[in-house]
Amino acid sequence: MAVASEPPGAYRAAVVHRFREPLTIDQVPAPELAPGQVRVKVEASGLCHTDIHAAHGDWPVKPNPPFTPGHEGVGIVTELGPGAIEVAVGDRVALPWLAYACGVCDYCVSGRETLCLQQRNMGYSIDGGFGEYASAFARYVVRVPEGIDPLDAAPLTCAGVTMYKAVKVGGTRSTDLVAVFGVGGLGHLAIQYAAIAGGHVVAVDLFDEKLELARELGAEFTVNANKEDPAEAIQRLGGANQALAIAASPKAFAQAYGSLRRGGTLVFVGLPADNRVELPIFETVLGAINMVGSIVGTRTDLREVFQLHGAGKTRLIREVRPLDSVNESMADVEAGKVAARVVFEL
Ligand SMILES: [Zn+2]
Ligand SMILES: [Zn+2]
Known part of the structure; x- marks a missing residue:
């Protein structure tokens, strides 16, 4: 003792x-x-x-x-x-x-x-x-369970649980296409949790090296938003069932919205200093689009995050x-x- x-x-x-x-x-x-x-x-x-x-x-x-x-x-x-x-x-x-x-x-x-x-x-x-x-x-x-490196546990404590919760809130099921807007501290974990939930992941970022990392972590598709319109590119894949708006830019939120298929869900995660985004009403109603905010996660969510990491499922x-x-x-x-x-x- x-x-x-x-x-x-x-x-x-x-x-x-x-x-x-x-x-x-x-x-x-x-x-x-x-x-x-x-x-x-x-x-x-x-x-x-x-x-x-x-x-x-x-x-x-x-x-x-x-x-x-x-x-x-x-x-x-x-x-x-x-x-x-x-x-x-x-x-x-x-x-x-x-x-x-x-x-x-x-x-x-x-x-x-x-x-x-x-x-x-x-x-x-x-x-x-x-x-x-x-x-x-x-x-x-x-x-923090035995065997988990504290240097790994630290980023899981906010970045990990935030994205784990966002995927949960989005309701990803196997065969869903999940669009992850922003591959950084949060996004690199979002890709992994979406894949663990059974989703196919399309990652969007402005930098090719981040997209390469996204592929290493399980993204099947990547889109460089500097080179092509991510909404169009993702619609060509059939549209996303869930889009996770992580990048702290209202433009990324609008693109994430535009990437959804009908019935899809836009999950708000990033907190841009510019606190406004303009989204269309008509398409939201006709397409039965869901929009939901997700804020960090509970103690239970964090326990699950540690459990997944302990099982070797996240990096x-x-x-x-x-x-x-x-x-x-x-x-x-x-x-x-x-x-x-x-x-x-x-
Ligand atoms: Zn944080
Ligand atoms: Zn209370």
Whole structure:
């Protein structure tokens, strides 16, 4: 049995002091654990585009600086706060976006905890995984099964579960054609989950090397949207049963819509800064098109994601970097210079 280690007095963490200014690596005092919380010694933490939006204060509801981003943290529980009974010291856990939910509202009790209005979010309203330690609510961490590399578990904690859920929400069945718009940190996993669900995948991106990666990961067809109209190309294949709009551009959403066959489903996943897309009413009604938003995934979804990875069914494309590279890494992600996911090793 593992023994709780001495609480750290202070630890290194990447901190946002002001929106749109570089993060600094500070020594931050370890906060006291609130009831139900645990302390986790972080081993790995993935960099998601949402962390960049958080650091920029891009969204209508903003975090309160100073704060530490990161909602793909994975680490070992070192200390239990009062009443934290759901995990034990020594457990490896993931610290996802949904850091806390009320547990009793309609959404929480009907398996839709990610819609809870009382929710708090890791790396946003609660300090996140970009530090040597993080505090988290024991009920909302998810155990990482033995044998899974923490450097893989980190990107699965947001990118993985987000795409796993989007494929679930889209309702992919075997023989369906699934169009994946955007082959990056999210898209490379979307291709794999759509294929696991039995779908045939057509991947769309602007760069040939990303399309090559898509083929390696199981896409049967690829379309370079710089060279041809993806909607037309996918209609030539019969049209998509589901189109996953991942790329953060309204144009990609419109193209994804245009790629659907009648009765198809457009799944909204990406969050473009430009928050509008124009879609036709007539074709939507006559074609009985479905449109649905998908937001991260529940603890159950994340358990399933880990189960699939443990069974060798998914592969992560990731680049491991030190936390000190946080500003440079954010710039590289924004410039599209990262193949899929940056994971900080703590
Ligand atoms: Zn994320
Ligand atoms: Zn709730």
